[in-house]
Amino acid sequence: MPNHDYLILHGINLNMFGRRDARIYGTATLEDINSALLNVAGQMGVRLDFFQSNLEGAMVERIHRALDDGTRGVVINAGAWTHYSYGLLDALNILSVPVVEVHMSHVGAREEFRRHSVIAPACCGSIAGFGVNSYLLGLMALDQMVQERAQRQRRAEEACTGPLPGMIPDPFAG
Numbered sequence: 001m002p003n004h005d006y007l008i009l010h011g012i013n014l015n016m017f018g019r020r021d022a023r024i025y026g027t028a029t030l031e032d033i034n035s036a037l038l039n040v041a042g043q044m045g046v047r048l049d050f051f052q053s054n055l056e057g058a059m060v061e062r063i064h065r066a067l068d069d070g071t072r073g074v075v076i077n078a079g080a081w082t083h084y085s086y087g088l089l090d091a092l093n094i095l096s097v098p099v100v101e102v103h104m105s106h107v108g109a110r111e112e113f114r115r116h117s118v119i120a121p122a123c124c125g126s127i128a129g130f131g132v133n134s135y136l137l138g139l140m141a142l143d144q145m146v147q148e149r150a151q152r153q154r155r156a157e158e159a160c161t162g163p164l165p166g167m168i169p170d171p172f173a174g
């Protein structure tokens, strides 16, 4: 039985939030971000699991585990890996659950190299530039997407339950 619904991934250098350039990233620490997420998750009635690493391989292995640990969706701030890690892109592409990319800063308005996300093709969408709210909005967007998918799945299953008994003659009936 999984003990969480959504996985929150924080990439390289993000354990330093609160001690990094405050003009860009504000003063919230990673703990502040996680507790704000837990607060919103509680209101939404979903459970979260958190993972932060500065090691690309460790992050990739955590993503692999998400295949089998009940994860129903992912919010990821990949930090600088966003802009160059094809390993991370490949790992995210293995997942079939929705992934939402988030960034504290407005990456599209910063240095040229930050304007491109190599992980974007593995993500449903991205939210950037709203500080801690990027994470909160990302979580809400993810939940909405997961619920919509589940509803479509239920409808498809209902539509595939076959004809009602008696509508088609049973060829094996005696």
Ligand code: DQA
Pocket: 012, 013, 014, 077, 078, 079, 080, 081, 082, 102, 103, 104, 105, 106, 107, 114
């Ligand atoms: C970041 C943006 C990245 O370009 C940068 O390398 C980070 C943080 C953000 O949250 O704004 O480490 O992902």
